[in-house]
Amino acid sequence: MTSERDFVLHSWCVPAEWNAPTVVGGRGAMLLLEDGREILDMSSLVECSNLGHQHPGLIAAIREQAQRLSFVTSAWGAQPRKALAERLLELSGFEGGLVFFTLGGADANENAVRIARQASGKGRGLVVTRDRSYHGASYMDMALSGDVRTAHQVDADAWGVRHVPPPYSYRCPFGSNSPHQCGQRAAAAAADCIDAEGAARVAAVLMESNAGSNGIVAPDSFWPMLRDVTRDRGVLLIADEVMSAFGRCGEWFAWQRHGEQGRPDIMTLAKGLTGAAVPLGAVVISAAIARRIEKEMFYGGLTYCGHPLSCAAGLAALDAYRDEKLIERSRRLGAQMFQDLQKLAKRHQVIGEVRGGHGLFAVVELVADPATRAPLAPWPGQSDPQRALLRAALDEGVSFGSRGNLLIIAPPLVIEESDLAAALALLDRLLGRFFPASSTEQKP
Numbered sequence: 001m002t003s004e005r006d007f008v009l010h011s012w013c014v015p016a017e018w019n020a021p022t023v024v025g026g027r028g029a030m031l032l033l034e035d036g037r038e039i040l041d042m043s044s045l046v047e048c049s050n051l052g053h054q055h056p057g058l059i060a061a062i063r064e065q066a067q068r069l070s071f072v073t074s075a076w077g078a079q080p081r082k083a084l085a086e087r088l089l090e091l092s093g094f095e096g097g098l099v100f101f102t103l104g105g106a107d108a109n110e111n112a113v114r115i116a117r118q119a120s121g122k123g124r125g126l127v128v129t130r131d132r133s134y135h136g137a138s139y140m141d142m143a144l145s146g147d148v149r150t151a152h153q154v155d156a157d158a159w160g161v162r163h164v165p166p167p168y169s170y171r172c173p174f175g176s177n178s179p180h181q182c183g184q185r186a187a188a189a190a191a192d193c194i195d196a197e198g199a200a201r202v203a204a205v206l207m208e209s210n211a212g213s214n215g216i217v218a219p220d221s222f223w224p225m226l227r228d229v230t231r232d233r234g235v236l237l238i239a240d241e242v243m244s245a246f247g248r249c250g251e252w253f254a255w256q257r258h259g260e261q262g263r264p265d266i267m268t269l270a271k272g273l274t275g276a277a278v279p280l281g282a283v284v285i286s287a288a289i290a291r292r293i294e295k296e297m298f299y300g301g302l303t304y305c306g307h308p309l310s311c312a313a314g315l316a317a318l319d320a321y322r323d324e325k326l327i328e329r330s331r332r333l334g335a336q337m338f339q340d341l342q343k344l345a346k347r348h349q350v351i352g353e354v355r356g357g358h359g360l361f362a363v364v365e366l367v368a369d370p371a372t373r374a375p376l377a378p379w380p381g382q383s384d385p386q387r388a389l390l391r392a393a394l395d396e397g398v399s400f401g402s403r404g405n406l407l408i409i410a411p412p413l414v415i416e417e418s419d420l421a422a423a424l425a426l427l428d429r430l431l432g433r434f435f436p437a438s439s440t441e442q443k444p
């Protein structure tokens with residue numbers, strides 16, 4: 001019997017070790033496998049299927065658009081493209097701005113940087129980003145990302161990128177004694193970096209406003225202070241909302257938790273923008289930036305930018321989030337999920353920290369010793385018991401997302417409450433099975 005790995009080079013894997021299940025269908029938070037089993041998706045695949053799988057509204061919109069007009073070049077007009085841009089600007093309060101559509105998150109971030117450099121008149125101006133961030137896997141994005149998995153493949157300096165330490169309060173790189181202080185010190189580090197380089201040479205700061213796929217959740221003090229720091233220095237702030245938008249962090253866009261005080265100059269979107277039914281990304285730019293570039297040639301765009309099928313799906317996705325009240329639902333279920341995970345942390349010593357609490361997104365960091373916070377495996381490695389836990393969960397019909405020592409709990413926003421509770425109960429049981437020494441004792 002042949003396997004898909006005989007023909008396909010899959011992403012982010014050792015080709016010879018690939019043995020993932022084959023999915024043939026889905027419904028809500030459930031995925032249907034080729035062998036007939038159903039799997040509960042506790043990660044929205046890669047934190048993108050916010051609307052669950054095979055959402056009927058998305059399917060109908062794609063079908064209808066395909067019958068009318070499947071494709072037109074992005075240089076010409078397309079009705080769903082105009083409508084989606086208008087809706088996004090209205091929803092985010094960026095009226096008067098513009099939307100540049102891309103194929104996904106990586107090219108959204110690249111184009112956001114290009115637009116920021118052009119609008120700021122700083123040519124190849126520097127971009128400040130964070131260590132342990134993830135902005136995509138193209139060359140520019142490998143430079144932008146602070147990711148040890150890909151950093152060696154690219155010369156970030158040559159791309160004009162400077163990295164600063166992240167607001168990772170559990171292991172605060174600044175030795176802070178509270179999350180609040182860690183957030184402030186991380187924002188101050190960005191300020192110091194801009195000052196050291198000279199603000200006139202820095203075009204933008206690009207960061208995840210709340211949470212990212214790297215598993216760091218910024219303390220509340222971080223983003224508003226970063227906004228002040230960048231504004232004071234005349235540096236544009238780009239929010240990478242690729243993962244955190246569309247209800248994932250309990251808001252349409254995660255920066256909105258800080259109100260107007262948190263508004264970036266540019267934000268990048270992808271993933272939940274179409275509920276992942278078809279590929280689409282977007283760069284949303286403020287009215288001020290739109291005015292600055294409106295009389296200049298923009299040398300950017302790919303063949304499929306703003307594809308009508310994707311834009312039609314985007315419109316249907318926005319309807320679904322609104323009509324099914326999924327942003328509010330994510331906020332409510334996310335708060336409960338966070339509490340339940342904190343209860344697990346009290347029972348299992350292997351849980352060093354649970355972070356999140358805003359929407360259906362939480363990170364469970366596993367440690368060898370909660371007192372010293374020694375990691376279970378050096379980042380970004382993964383210990384054998386953790387791998388065994390993930391495999392056992394899949395055998396019992398639940399797929400948990402994981403990177404390094406982290407479990408990323410990010411189910412579709414439509415997940416049934418009983419399924420969510422059952423998945424957390426399974427996690428409780430499996431933590432006890434694979435990390436028995438650490439369980440049931442009271443933690444220090």
Ligand SMILES: Cc1ncc(COP(=O)(O)O)c(C=O)c1O
Nearest residue numbers: 104105106135136212213242243
């Ligand atoms: C925060 C963030 N930015 C950018 C990206 C890249 O998006 P894409 O994979 O669509 O290129 C990701 C993907 O995981 C992400 O989580």
